[in-house]
Amino acid sequence: MTLTVFADRMSQPSRAIIIFCKVNGIDFEEVRIDLAKRQQLTPQFQEITPMKKVPAIVDGRFKLFESHAILIYLACSFPGIADHWYPADLFLRAKIHSVLDWHHSNLRSGAAGYVLNSTLGPALGLPLNPEAAAKSEKLLSASLGKIESFWLKGRGRFLLGSTQPSIADLSLVCEIMQLELVDEKDRERILGPHKRVMKWVADTKNATSPHFDQVHSVLLKLKEKLQSERAVGETSQNVLPSKL
Amino acid sequence: MTLTVFADRMSQPSRAIIIFCKVNGIDFEEVRIDLAKRQQLTPQFQEITPMKKVPAIVDGRFKLFESHAILIYLACSFPGIADHWYPADLFLRAKIHSVLDWHHSNLRSGAAGYVLNSTLGPALGLPLNPEAAAKSEKLLSASLGKIESFWLKGRGRFLLGSTQPSIADLSLVCEIMQLELVDEKDRERILGPHKRVMKWVADTKNATSPHFDQVHSVLLKLKEKLQSERAVGETSQNVLPSKL
Numbered sequence: 353m354t355l356t357v358f359a360d361r362m363s364q365p366s367r368a369i370i371i372f373c374k375v376n377g378i379d380f381e382e383v384r385i386d387l388a389k390r391q392q393l394t395p396q397f398q399e400i401t402p403m404k405k406v407p408a409i410v411d412g413r414f415k416l417f418e419s420h421a422i423l424i425y426l427a428c429s430f431p432g433i434a435d436h437w438y439p440a441d442l443f444l445r446a447k448i449h450s451v452l453d454w455h456h457s458n459l460r461s462g463a464a465g466y467v468l469n470s471t472l473g474p475a476l477g478l479p480l481n482p483e484a485a486a487k488s489e490k491l492l493s494a495s496l497g498k499i500e501s502f503w504l505k506g507r508g509r510f511l512l513g514s515t516q517p518s519i520a521d522l523s524l525v526c527e528i529m530q531l532e533l534v535d536e537k538d539r540e541r542i543l544g545p546h547k548r549v550m551k552w553v554a555d556t557k558n559a560t561s562p563h564f565d566q567v568h569s570v571l572l573k574l575k576e577k578l579q580s581e582r583a584v585g586e587t588s589q590n591v592l593p594s595k596l
Numbered sequence: 597m598t599l600t601v602f603a604d605r606m607s608q609p610s611r612a613i614i615i616f617c618k619v620n621g622i623d624f625e626e627v628r629i630d631l632a633k634r635q636q637l638t639p640q641f642q643e644i645t646p647m648k649k650v651p652a653i654v655d656g657r658f659k660l661f662e663s664h665a666i667l668i669y670l671a672c673s674f675p676g677i678a679d680h681w682y683p684a685d686l687f688l689r690a691k692i693h694s695v696l697d698w699h700h701s702n703l704r705s706g707a708a709g710y711v712l713n714s715t716l717g718p719a720l721g722l723p724l725n726p727e728a729a730a731k732s733e734k735l736l737s738a739s740l741g742k743i744e745s746f747w748l749k750g751r752g753r754f755l756l757g758s759t760q761p762s763i764a765d766l767s768l769v770c771e772i773m774q775l776e777l778v779d780e781k782d783r784e785r786i787l788g789p790h791k792r793v794m795k796w797v798a799d800t801k802n803a804t805s806p807h808f809d810q811v812h813s814v815l816l817k818l819k820e821k822l823q824s825e826r827a828v829g830e831t832s833q834n835v836l837p838s839k840l
Contacts, residue, residue: 402745418693442673443658450661452697453664454662457704460701
């Protein structure tokens with residue numbers, strides 16, 4: 353029985369699961385749960401997970417949600433997954449758990465909160481909230497600082513000084529990619545000071561090529577759309593005074 | 597070399613680690629990091645963890661933070677830990693990861709936010725914030741509802757229908773215990789509707805007796821102190837009108 357991945361590629365944890373499967377040659381069926389159409393709220397999807405969130409998987413009779421739990425499950429239950437994704441070594445594995453746990457209340461919370469409140473909210477039926485966006489940006493910037501100064505310490509190009517990526521690299525980098533949606537000058541302000549983070553994002557992208565870019569193409573299409581809308585908005589604003 | 601646990605028993609994840617060690621006969625030295633005195637900000641503690649948060653452990657040359665990562669590490673690295681704490685079975689283990697991941701942005705975020713903003717803030721130098729408390733209460737109540745209706749489904753007394761507790765039971769119940777600090781009527785309003793949750797808290801307490809109560813005694817002392825202060829406050833308020 354094939355693995356089924358319920359996902360929306362607009363969701364950063366969904367993308368991490370899909371890229372992991374593709375990079376590791378895991379055979380799976382992708383079922384799109386369109387968040388913009390609120391398909392995560394349907395009774396059918398609640399049969400898969402009562403939490404009404406993507407991603408979720410069904411593998412035979414086994415259902416699972418929460419992206420980190422899914423990544424670990426996939427790394428342990430499919431044959432031939434290279435050890436670097438989720439090392440068997442007790443100490444390395446513990447450090448990976450530490451990064452993944454830290455992620456929830458730091459980078460994830462900051463980045464998702466910032467993108468939602470500064471840019472993406474209206475597409476999901478929510479208002480923009482500059483105050484919440486500013487609060488999230490603070491957490492996001494502090495988190496990027498910690499990645500730069502602590503998690504990326506060491507000789508390797510990846511988290512924990514590793515020479516090859518783990519599920520933690522994939523999870524965190526997919527989160528950072530969500531910042532592609534925000535205004536160019538905001539992204540530059542937030543990411544610009546973190547050169548090692550930007551290099552690590554590029555390294556993770558390269559290490560999972562061509563799947564990384566393919567899976568992110570939906571996000572990058574929305575980025576273009578939002579850029580065009582902002583350009584039109586700015587032009588209108590520039591034009592307005594002369595019209596008044 | 598003995599395991600060192602850096603903790604403040606006022607911190608719910610700290611208590612989970614200490615109880616786990618005691619119940620499982622793990623020899624450890626407890627080093628108190630007094631959060632009320634901001635000892636987590638000292639350069640000495642930053643040598644242990646740059647995140648400035650408890651709990652953290654040092655085991656020989658190995659340092660680790662994030663309580664779930666620590667619980668998993670302890671369950672895997674010390675001999676004789678019963679399997680039910682962190683089952684070797686792939687599917688059970690995946691479900692435990694799912695509960696623990698879910699916890700971060702749900703019960704943990706809701707309960708910690710509610711207690712901090714409604715009650716504990718001033719003790720840590722932060723103002724009370726009724727608006728933030730109300731928002732956190734909503735998340736907390738929804739999380740308790742999900743524990744009641746989903747995570748506690750099944751025949752056993754513990755999460756995931758298990759007959760014996762896992763590290764997830766310990767982590768989540770220690771979080772719920774933090775509600776002991778809030779006003780009795782608020783706790784009743786929040787916990788009252790969730791009878792299965794309250795039974796599960798009692799079952800987890802019993803399964804880890806006498807360590808659970810011993811480790812929580814600091815919290816219960818603060819509870820008494822806060823109750824006395826509230827009683828004095830209410831008496832003053834009742835007396836005021838006749839004095840005016």
